[in-house]
Amino acid sequence: MAGRGTAQRPNGAGAAGKICQFKLVLLGESAVGKSSLVLRFVKGQFHEYQESTIGAAFLTQTVCLDDLTVKFEIWDTAGQERYHSLAPMYYRGAQAAIVVYDITTQDTFSRAKTWVKELQRQASPNIVIALAGNKADLANGRMVEFDEAQAYSEENGLLFMETSAKTAMNVNDIFLAIAKKLPKNDQAGGGAVGQGGSGSRRLDEGGAGSQGSTGKCCK
Ligand SMILES: Nc1nc2c(ncn2[C@@H]2O[C@H](COP(=O)(O)OP(=O)(O)OP(=O)(O)O)[C@@H](O)[C@H]2O)c(=O)[nH]1
Numbered sequence: 162m163a164g165r166g167t168a169q170r171p172n173g174a175g176a177a178g179k180i181c182q183f184k185l186v187l188l189g190e191s192a193v194g195k196s197s198l199v200l201r202f203v204k205g206q207f208h209e210y211q212e213s214t215i216g217a218a219f220l221t222q223t224v225c226l227d228d229l230t231v232k233f234e235i236w237d238t239a240g241q242e243r244y245h246s247l248a249p250m251y252y253r254g255a256q257a258a259i260v261v262y263d264i265t266t267q268d269t270f271s272r273a274k275t276w277v278k279e280l281q282r283q284a285s286p287n288i289v290i291a292l293a294g295n296k297a298d299l300a301n302g303r304m305v306e307f308d309e310a311q312a313y314s315e316e317n318g319l320l321f322m323e324t325s326a327k328t329a330m331n332v333n334d335i336f337l338a339i340a341k342k343l344p345k346n347d348q349a350g351g352g353a354v355g356q357g358g359s360g361s362r363r364l365d366e367g368g369a370g371s372q373g374s375t376g377k378c379c380k
């Protein structure tokens with residue numbers, strides 16, 4: 162597993178100092194741009210020659226929602242088939258997933274649908290799933306229609322956006338949309354979160370470095 166460190170924007174905690182922590186996993190075929198989306202979101206960068214991920218990478222980033230800070234613990238998985246068996250380790254207990262495909266390759270959309278099915282069967286029942294049609298800047302080479310992906314997402318209750326890690330289009334937006342949809346309290350979180358280290362956690366300001374494995378959801 163190749164950790165790539167962590168980074169946070171200086172937007173800090175929300176006004177009330179409440180921080181919610183959520184585990185988010187990125188899944189999808191190799192080379193669709195999972196690492197590039199994370200790099201754009203966390204560091205505001207894009208690399209034309211992004212290296213293929215080995216195992217998985219872990220990064221964190223926060224977004225502010227009114228008086229609440231949502232901290233994402235992001236697992237960027239490796240899309241190469243030989244790593245497929247590792248995926249459950251990363252999506253197990255995750256509150257959110259971004260399933261990524263490349264709008265210029267139909268096969269990657271089919272693979273994304275397979276990931277969605279696997280998540281629906283095996284991940285937490287309340288997991289928030291977003292579908293990202295990445296490389297939207299390459300619209301001339303489009304092989305997956307926006308309407309087709311949107312209709313599929315509606316049928317399956319997924320958030321959907323076309324994104325570009327290269328131009329930054331919709332990258333912050335998709336994470337923000339997920340943050341808005343995530344349950345922020347014990348009731349909303351239901352049984353799928355809050356126990357055994359898989360739940361969203363409220364961290365008091367100043368305790369943000371705590372990585373305890375249990376804790377309450379946000380209030
Ligand atoms: N034009 C364009 N290229 C992109 C975009 N996102 C990623 N790429 C390029 O696509 C290639 C693969 O990107 P990665 O981010 O490594 O893909 P990945 O899904 O993490 O791949 P694995 O780690 O092998 O699973 C790199 O050369 C990126 O520069 C995008 O939005 N637009």
Ligand SMILES: [Mg+2]
Nearest residue numbers: 195196213214
């Ligand atoms: Mg990668």
